[in-house]
Amino acid sequence: MPGTESKKQVGVRGQDLACAGLERQGWQVLERNWPRRLGEIDIVAWEVGESGLTLVFCEVKCRSGLCIEHPLEAITFAKMRTLRQLAASWMRVHHLKASAIRLDAIGVVLVPGQGPSLTHVGAVG
Amino acid sequence: MASACAWSVALVGLEGRIVEVEADIGAGLPRTLLVGLPDSALYQARDRCKAAVSNSGQEWPISLLTINLSPATLPKAGSHYDLAIVAAILAAQGTFRADELRRTVLLGELGLDGRVRPIRGVLPATLAAQQAGFTRMIVPLRQAGEAKLVAGIDVFGIASITQLVAFLQGEPMPVVDPIEVMGDPVSRHAKRCLDLADVVGQVEAKWACEVAAAGRHHMLFHGPPGVGKTMLAERVPGLLPDLVLHDALEVSAVHSLAGFNLADELITRPPYSDPHHSASVASIVGGGQRMARPGAISCAHKGVLFLDEAPEFQPAVIDALRTPLESGVITLGRSEVHARFPARFQLILAANPCPCGQAATPGAHCRCSPTVVRRYAEKISGPVRDRIDINQAFLPLRKTYLKKATLQRSESSTAVAIRVLEARDRQRRRLAGSGWQTNGEVSGTYLRRHLPLPDGLQAVDEAVDRGRLSARGVDKVLRLAWTVADLAGRDRPGRDELAVALAMRRGEQPGTVRREVG
Numbered sequence: 001m002p003g004t005e006s007k008k009q010v011g012v013r014g015q016d017l018a019c020a021g022l023e024r025q026g027w028q029v030l031e032r033n034w035p036r037r038l039g040e041i042d043i044v045a046w047e048v049g050e051s052g053l054t055l056v057f058c059e060v061k062c063r064s065g066l067c068i069e070h071p072l073e074a075i076t077f078a079k080m081r082t083l084r085q086l087a088a089s090w091m092r093v094h095h096l097k098a099s100a101i102r103l104d105a106i107g108v109v110l111v112p113g114q115g116p117s118l119t120h121v122g123a124v125g
Numbered sequence: 126m127a128s129a130c131a132w133s134v135a136l137v138g139l140e141g142r143i144v145e146v147e148a149d150i151g152a153g154l155p156r157t158l159l160v161g162l163p164d165s166a167l168y169q170a171r172d173r174c175k176a177a178v179s180n181s182g183q184e185w186p187i188s189l190l191t192i193n194l195s196p197a198t199l200p201k202a203g204s205h206y207d208l209a210i211v212a213a214i215l216a217a218q219g220t221f222r223a224d225e226l227r228r229t230v231l232l233g234e235l236g237l238d239g240r241v242r243p244i245r246g247v248l249p250a251t252l253a254a255q256q257a258g259f260t261r262m263i264v265p266l267r268q269a270g271e272a273k274l275v276a277g278i279d280v281f282g283i284a285s286i287t288q289l290v291a292f293l294q295g296e297p298m299p300v301v302d303p304i305e306v307m308g309d310p311v312s313r314h315a316k317r318c319l320d321l322a323d324v325v326g327q328v329e330a331k332w333a334c335e336v337a338a339a340g341r342h343h344m345l346f347h348g349p350p351g352v353g354k355t356m357l358a359e360r361v362p363g364l365l366p367d368l369v370l371h372d373a374l375e376v377s378a379v380h381s382l383a384g385f386n387l388a389d390e391l392i393t394r395p396p397y398s399d400p401h402h403s404a405s406v407a408s409i410v411g412g413g414q415r416m417a418r419p420g421a422i423s424c425a426h427k428g429v430l431f432l433d434e435a436p437e438f439q440p441a442v443i444d445a446l447r448t449p450l451e452s453g454v455i456t457l458g459r460s461e462v463h464a465r466f467p468a469r470f471q472l473i474l475a476a477n478p479c480p481c482g483q484a485a486t487p488g489a490h491c492r493c494s495p496t497v498v499r500r501y502a503e504k505i506s507g508p509v510r511d512r513i514d515i516n517q518a519f520l521p522l523r524k525t526y527l528k529k530a531t532l533q534r535s536e537s538s539t540a541v542a543i544r545v546l547e548a549r550d551r552q553r554r555r556l557a558g559s560g561w562q563t564n565g566e567v568s569g570t571y572l573r574r575h576l577p578l579p580d581g582l583q584a585v586d587e588a589v590d591r592g593r594l595s596a597r598g599v600d601k602v603l604r605l606a607w608t609v610a611d612l613a614g615r616d617r618p619g620r621d622e623l624a625v626a627l628a629m630r631r632g633e634q635p636g637t638v639r640r641e642v643g
Binding site for chain 2: 070072073075080105107119121124
């Protein structure tokens with residue numbers, strides 16, 4: 001279906017933009033689209049801060065066009081719970097040690113004729 | 126991160142309580158929370174406000190937004206908080222200075238396009254704001270006239286969020302087409318020009334109406350169909366004097382709350398309410414699920430409540446009138462609040478003597494059995510009948526009389542209204558300082574202790590001894606006697622006035638007369 005295809009494309013574009021944005025801030029992206037039966041982790045990245053490294057799991061939501069609903073409002077409580085579980089299983093699989101872990105959300109709004117607008121909300125779950 | 130507050134009003138009955146609307150923009154995933162006991166219409170304000178703000182070219186905060194309506198324990202209902210909610214959010218965002226909202230009350234429902242729609246109860250809400258010391262009201266443009274009826278507070282009418290923002294930023298307001306509302310509540314109080322002279326004959330009944338109007342007495346009309354019971358009842362409000370300012374404000378406030386558009390002026394004529402006999406208890410005394418709304422008796426406050434075909438009403442409806450008839454207020458208990466509405470109305474009941482309508486009519490043939498006639502009369506219960514001052518029987522007109530009466534015009538409402546006004550003046554002077562204004566309202570104690578008793582009270586005593594008159598009935602007769610004396614220009618009622626009053630009170634009550642004697 002062309003509709004589904006374009007929806008997927010919007011999602012991919014949103015993630016690309018989000019990754020680019022994170023890398024511009026000096027983040028190191030470790031993994032993208034880590035699929036599991038429960039769902040998918042969109043981005044896993046190291047945040048290089050003043051106090052050290054933080055492992056951040058990011059959920060990216062992207063919307064194209066003008067609509068009243070902000071993409072971040074589509075992230076429900078259930079979605080955050082899934083993301084927490086996914087993060088735990090990612091840690092188990094990768095045997096990675098981190099002193100700090102955080103869950104973030106990034107909303108991307110694509111308006112035709114304008115640059116994309118990114119909203120990054122930290123520590124959401 | 127940021128917070129701001131705006132003010133609105135919650136109406137509990139006619140009493141307005143100031144509500145503080147706080148908006149807080151905090152960290153977290155974007156969500157809008159609305160707390161402070163909202164009902165469903167108010168809870169949906171989240172969605173309405175969001176669309177309205179976005180469509181007005183303003184930003185809706187992309188973070189955790191908490192809106193609190195305080196006092197949090199008071200249940201709040203209705204859509205009129207929309208404007209205050211939006212103002213608080215925009216102030217928290219820094220669209221205009223939060224100081225601008227100090228001492229200002231905002232009322233209005235929002236359309237999805239950002240236009241401000243009219244609401245119920247602007248007048249009582251404005252009164253409450255003014256009494257609470259607020260200096261400025263922002264209301265829907267169409268209702269600015271209604272709010273301006275309250276003195277001592279600045280009123281600004283706005284038509285849209287764009288205008289609100291411009292106004293609070295101190296800029297000139299852009300012009301917006303005023304909203305056209307379909308099915309807008311229209312003023313029901315178009316001047317009724319019903320003249321008493323239109324009613325042919327029924328001289329005695331007209332005089333009963335004059336007495337009732339002068340002293341605010343309750344009446345029961347009974348007689349066969351087509352003799353002019355309804356016509357006369359409709360003409361009673363025309364005999365009553367204009368409302369004084371305090372009453373006019375109260376009556377207008379009730380009507381505003383009931384959803385009638387006041388069309389920029391106070392209601393100064395006594396209202397008239399004539400609900401159909403299929404009416405429910407809630408529609409008559411007032412009702413509503415969580416928040417109560419005024420019913421027909423409150424819409425007839427300081428005016429006339431006419432129940433045509435009274436025996437056709439559900440008995441429970443008529444009996445629900447008992448308490449307000451005595452107290453002049455109705456208190457409706459709801460799950461969380463008690464609402465009080467004024468209901469000092471003048472009751473007029475009209476009834477046929479039996480289902481076919483011909484019983485006790487000379488020359489007519491009634492087809493109903495005595496049991497049926499009695500049952501029909503009993504539909505108006507004894508306690509309600511006891512609260513009626515004047516029982517007026519109507520007899521059909523003879524053909525020859527009808528011909529004669531059509532030729533000569535009888536007295537007009539204006540002439541009668543002048544006599545009523547004089548009688549009211551006399552009552553007001555006599556009752557000055559007592560808190561009452563008309564004979565119909567004076568308490569029995571005051572009547573017997575502070576006012577001189579008329580001569581010839583034996584007739585009343587006799588009626589009491591025979592069980593024809595209750596203790597309340599004695600007071601009713603005394604009140605009527607005073608009104609008759611006031612209309613005649615006498616200083617105090619005498620033997621004649623008392624006899625007239627007794628006859629008016631007893632009247633002819635088909636179906637119950639026989640039992641009273643026995």
